[in-house]
Amino acid sequence: MELSARDVSWGAGGRVIVDGVSFAVPEGRVTGLLGPNGAGKSSLLRLLAGVAVPDGGVVLADATILHELPRRERARRLALLEQETHPSVPLTVLDVVLLGRIPHHSGWGLPRAGEESRDAELAVRCLATVGLGGFEGREFATLSGGERQRVQVARALAQEPRLLLLDEPTNHLDVAAQLSLLSLVRSLELTTVAALHDLNLAASWCDHVVVLDAGRVVADGAPRDVLTPELVERVYGVRAHVLDHPGTGRPLIAFDSP
Amino acid sequence: MRHRASRPALISRTAAASAVVVVSLAACAASLGAASGPTTASPASSTSPATTPAATQDPYPLTLTNCGVEVTVPSAPQRIVTIKSSTTELALALGLADRMVGSAFLDGPLAPEVAAQGAAVPVISDALPNAESVLELAPDLVFAGWESNLTAEGAGERDVLAGLGIASYVPPAACRESGPPPVMSFDVLFEQIVEAGDVLGAPEAAAQLVADQRSRIEAVLPDARGLDALWYSSGSQTPYVGAGTGVPQMILEAAGLTNIAADVADSWTSLAWEEVVARDPDVIVLVDSAWNTAENKKQVLAENPATSALDAVREERYLVVPFPATEAGVRNVVAVESLVEQLAGLSLD
Amino acid sequence: MTTTTDATTRRARVPLSVALAGLAVLLVVSVVVAVTFGPADVTAAEAFASIAHHLGLPVDAPDRLTDAIVWELRTPRTLTAAVVGAGLGLAGAVMQSLTRNPLADPYLLGLSSGASLGAVAVLVLGLAVALPAAAFVGALAALALSLAIARAAGSLTPTRMVLAGLAVSQLCAAATSVVIFWTATGDSYREIVTWLLGSVAGADWGSVGLSAVALVVVGLALLASAPTLDAFAFGDTAAASLGVHVERTRWSLLAAVALLTGAMVAVSGAIGFVGLVLPHGVRLVLGAPHRRLLPAVALTGAVFLVWADTLARTVFDPRELPVGVVTALVGVPVFVVLLRRRGSWS
Numbered sequence: 001m002e003l004s005a006r007d008v009s010w011g012a013g014g015r016v017i018v019d020g021v022s023f024a025v026p027e028g029r030v031t032g033l034l035g036p037n038g039a040g041k042s043s044l045l046r047l048l049a050g051v052a053v054p055d056g057g058v059v060l061a062d063a064t065i066l067h068e069l070p071r072r073e074r075a076r077r078l079a080l081l082e083q084e085t086h087p088s089v090p091l092t093v094l095d096v097v098l099l100g101r102i103p104h105h106s107g108w109g110l111p112r113a114g115e116e117s118r119d120a121e122l123a124v125r126c127l128a129t130v131g132l133g134g135f136e137g138r139e140f141a142t143l144s145g146g147e148r149q150r151v152q153v154a155r156a157l158a159q160e161p162r163l164l165l166l167d168e169p170t171n172h173l174d175v176a177a178q179l180s181l182l183s184l185v186r187s188l189e190l191t192t193v194a195a196l197h198d199l200n201l202a203a204s205w206c207d208h209v210v211v212l213d214a215g216r217v218v219a220d221g222a223p224r225d226v227l228t229p230e231l232v233e234r235v236y237g238v239r240a241h242v243l244d245h246p247g248t249g250r251p252l253i254a255f256d257s258p
Numbered sequence: 259m260r261h262r263a264s265r266p267a268l269i270s271r272t273a274a275a276s277a278v279v280v281v282s283l284a285a286c287a288a289s290l291g292a293a294s295g296p297t298t299a300s301p302a303s304s305t306s307p308a309t310t311p312a313a314t315q316d317p318y319p320l321t322l323t324n325c326g327v328e329v330t331v332p333s334a335p336q337r338i339v340t341i342k343s344s345t346t347e348l349a350l351a352l353g354l355a356d357r358m359v360g361s362a363f364l365d366g367p368l369a370p371e372v373a374a375q376g377a378a379v380p381v382i383s384d385a386l387p388n389a390e391s392v393l394e395l396a397p398d399l400v401f402a403g404w405e406s407n408l409t410a411e412g413a414g415e416r417d418v419l420a421g422l423g424i425a426s427y428v429p430p431a432a433c434r435e436s437g438p439p440p441v442m443s444f445d446v447l448f449e450q451i452v453e454a455g456d457v458l459g460a461p462e463a464a465a466q467l468v469a470d471q472r473s474r475i476e477a478v479l480p481d482a483r484g485l486d487a488l489w490y491s492s493g494s495q496t497p498y499v500g501a502g503t504g505v506p507q508m509i510l511e512a513a514g515l516t517n518i519a520a521d522v523a524d525s526w527t528s529l530a531w532e533e534v535v536a537r538d539p540d541v542i543v544l545v546d547s548a549w550n551t552a553e554n555k556k557q558v559l560a561e562n563p564a565t566s567a568l569d570a571v572r573e574e575r576y577l578v579v580p581f582p583a584t585e586a587g588v589r590n591v592v593a594v595e596s597l598v599e600q601l602a603g604l605s606l607d
Numbered sequence: 608m609t610t611t612t613d614a615t616t617r618r619a620r621v622p623l624s625v626a627l628a629g630l631a632v633l634l635v636v637s638v639v640v641a642v643t644f645g646p647a648d649v650t651a652a653e654a655f656a657s658i659a660h661h662l663g664l665p666v667d668a669p670d671r672l673t674d675a676i677v678w679e680l681r682t683p684r685t686l687t688a689a690v691v692g693a694g695l696g697l698a699g700a701v702m703q704s705l706t707r708n709p710l711a712d713p714y715l716l717g718l719s720s721g722a723s724l725g726a727v728a729v730l731v732l733g734l735a736v737a738l739p740a741a742a743f744v745g746a747l748a749a750l751a752l753s754l755a756i757a758r759a760a761g762s763l764t765p766t767r768m769v770l771a772g773l774a775v776s777q778l779c780a781a782a783t784s785v786v787i788f789w790t791a792t793g794d795s796y797r798e799i800v801t802w803l804l805g806s807v808a809g810a811d812w813g814s815v816g817l818s819a820v821a822l823v824v825v826g827l828a829l830l831a832s833a834p835t836l837d838a839f840a841f842g843d844t845a846a847a848s849l850g851v852h853v854e855r856t857r858w859s860l861l862a863a864v865a866l867l868t869g870a871m872v873a874v875s876g877a878i879g880f881v882g883l884v885l886p887h888g889v890r891l892v893l894g895a896p897h898r899r900l901l902p903a904v905a906l907t908g909a910v911f912l913v914w915a916d917t918l919a920r921t922v923f924d925p926r927e928l929p930v931g932v933v934t935a936l937v938g939v940p941v942f943v944v945l946l947r948r949r950g951s952w953s
Contacts, residue, residue, distance in 0.1 A: 051844055051847040051848055071847075071850040071851070071852060072850040075849050076850075078848070079848065080844070080845075082842070082844055085841045087840040087841055087895075088709065088839075088840060089704065089895035090890060091840060091894075091896075092894065095837075095895065095896050096840075098896075099838060099840065100849070102834050102835075102837065102838050102849045102850065102851075103849055159849075
């Protein structure tokens with residue numbers, strides 16, 4: 001699915017948060033949205049997901065204006081994973097994954113006859129895909145942070161989307177969990193856009209990065225091309241060196257102390 | 259209709275007491291400061307005059323325990339403030355109009371016998387008066403109809419008044435003591451009138467009043483048909499009715515009626531409509547007050563699909579009693595006479 | 608955080624159809640049994656005869672007064688208790704989901720205080736308006752005020768709803784107190800307290816009709832929106848990303864809950880704890896997804912209130928307690944137990 005932003009602007013509380021952003025999300029690739037806190041990454045992600053509506057410009061999905069699509073149709077094409085949230089009621093893992101089937105139900109949102117068992121089977125398969133096979137009956141709140149994020153990925157998969165949007169998916173996770181989550185997402189081979197604040201994760205994991213600063217795009221390309229010491233200093237205000245990872249050959253950014 | 263055999267008194271009394279506590283707590287929880295109403299009829303006063311009352315000896319200064327509070331009356335009160343109809347009418351009936359400086363919170367027009375004297379006494383408030391308006395009159399005794407009239411939001415706390423040299427007195431029937439209330443009777447009522455006469459400084463008038471009232475009540479020919487009655491005071495979802503030990507019971511008995519709620523050991527109680535229907539009263543006594551008229555109660559009875567099936571409702575066998583007459587005071591005897599008269603006019607097939 | 612073991616966290620769920628069938632049977636049995644209870648001395652045979660007679664079966668009715676007691680007092684009262692219990696359970700569950708607040712109850716947005724103000728105005732000021740109508744209007748007026756206040760601060764978020772509702776509740780409660788203090792005389796406060804505590808004592812066939820219509824109409828709509836309610840579990844953004852129109856859904860569900868609660872309160876006063884505690888209990892047994900929760904909490908609420916009212920009518924026979932007292936007395940310890948078991952919640 002082709003997703004692109006054309007001169008998208010958005011503001012709240014009298015401030016402009018996203019300012020004339022234009023870029024295209026490469027299909028089948030993992031794209032990272034980078035930038036310091038307050039750069040507008042989360043807001044842009046929500047605009048790309050169609051959850052927020054741009055004040056100016058448009059977000060296009062397959063040549064259609066995204067916010068003109070019926071909501072359910074949009075939810076069938078795009079899945080958004082937020083930063084870790086806690087449910088307000090006790091839910092099992094299967095309950096959470098089944099939430100992803102809501103956009104696929106008929107008018108009132110109730111499943112049609114026969115759909116229920118199909119949904120359950122799909123949910124079980126999604127859980128297996130994320131490596132949590134057998135976890136269906138577990139209480140969601142008792143899982144570890146990494147497991148919970150995987151369940152959310154399973155939920156997103158249950159939406160059968162063509163594009164995945166992730167908002168800082170690795171926050172609150174320890175190193176092992178971060179890496180295994182990211183390799184899981186890569187293995188799904190879905191077009192993915194992820195807001196990240198860890199430059200090294202972006203460098204090693206993304207095919208394409210878009211860097212935001214104060215709501216504007218300042219760079220857009222492959223990590224090796226974009227993540228230069230000059231850019232890092234300009235955008236993040238920190239001096240850095242870019243090396244090659246001895247194992248993967250991907251860029252590795254080492255920071256100087258201030 | 260079969261009637262259930264009555265339960266052991268202990269259980270029903272305990273249950274009644276607990277229910278009273280629960281409802282009282284509920285009333286508190288609703289943050290109501292309104293008067294609680296007379297729930298007991300305990301003669302909770304004992305008098306110990308400083309000297310033996312004799313015609314030539316001065317009974318003052320008088321000390322007594324009234325509703326658990328020690329009260330000292332130094333001399334015959336000359337500036338009396340009365341709150342509520344029961345006390346106002348009693349003071350007037352004792353001929354104390356010229357010693358009364360104000361009345362408040364009356365429950366309706368004054369009884370006809372005392373209305374003329376009462377006209378001279380200024381009414382300082384239609385609702386519960388505040389302490390300042392009472393103190394403004396420079397009283398030496400506040401004669402309050404309900405114990406709850408004597409609070410900080412009302413006429414003033416009793417100890418505060420005492421500190422200002424103002425005695426306070428509540429008819430013992432209205433004291434809110436816990437525990438099973440003792441039974442009200444005309445003898446108890448007359449004793450309390452005598453005590454009031456001692457406190458207010460009109461012992462001869464009290465003795466005369468008691469003698470008059472006693473002869474009137476003894477002259478009453480109670481209805482001889484053995485009828486039973488419901489004493490319906492208020493409430494539409496669940497009626498609040500006169501029960502076994504208070505003024506309603508006293509009046510009904512004297513009129514020759516059997517109270518269908520006599521088995522409940524309290525002055526008043528809330529009774530399920532179902533119970534009323536099951537006990538099938540022959541007549542219904544309606545308490546008429548400004549906030550809940552007899553007409554209103556008749557409508558409630560007629561509209562309730564179960565009570566409308568009662569003979570008493572279909573044939574409108576209603577007797578009316580004005581609210582002030584339902585509190586212990588000078589109107590109780592009148593109420594009995596009135597009921598007997600109304601009963602005489604009712605014929606049952 | 609390490610992975611916990613399966614044994615401690617796997618929940619065995621009762622199959623939905625079994626649970627609902629069991630609850631439905633329990634409800635029918637409860638209603639039938641409750642009608643045989645009461646202060647008056649009526650045998651079960653007489654009670655059944657009365658009902659059968661009115662249902663058109665070829666059975667003789669018992670004597671006129673027994674018949675009146677069973678058919679005009681006990682039956683509508685028990686049925687009203689069932690309907691109100693179901694309605695309050697439903698409203699409470701939905702309100703908890705809409706506001707993402709486990710302590711929410713149906714009265715959150717000033718509904719019960721507004722209804723109380725309307726009822727007290729009639730009871731004390733003697734306005735010539737039917738009590739249920741005044742209570743209903745009061746409830747909706749308070750709701751409108753709550754929503755206006757919440758909306759004035761921006762979009763309608765759960766926190767704003769809760770806070771605005773609190774403010775309006777306090778305002779209506781204060782107004783109610785003023786009305787009572789200013790004008791209540793004699794023993795009129797008894798009726799007010801009874802109403803404030805909640806009671807089905809005055810229920811007649813009209814109450815049954817009114818509340819049943821509200822329950823069926825609104826209840827079906829709420830049942831149908833069960834998956835939408837599930838979508839709110841992770842917050843507004845997650846719901847929006849699942850294709851839910853968040854503002855419109857929230858407003859329409861609130862309106863539905865308000866109508867339902869308003870109708871219940873108009874008939875029975877503000878009976879507490881049913882809408883607060885029962886949804887938690889049902890969630891513990893059947894799980895949180897609303898397709899299971901809503902029908903189950905409706906049935907559970909119905910059974911619960913039928914028995915609470917039966918207790919209220921018979922425990923202190925021949926005196927009566929308002930049913931709101933019983934639900935509070937039962938509800939509080941149950942609530943404490945539920946709080947202690949909240950380990951599995953965040």
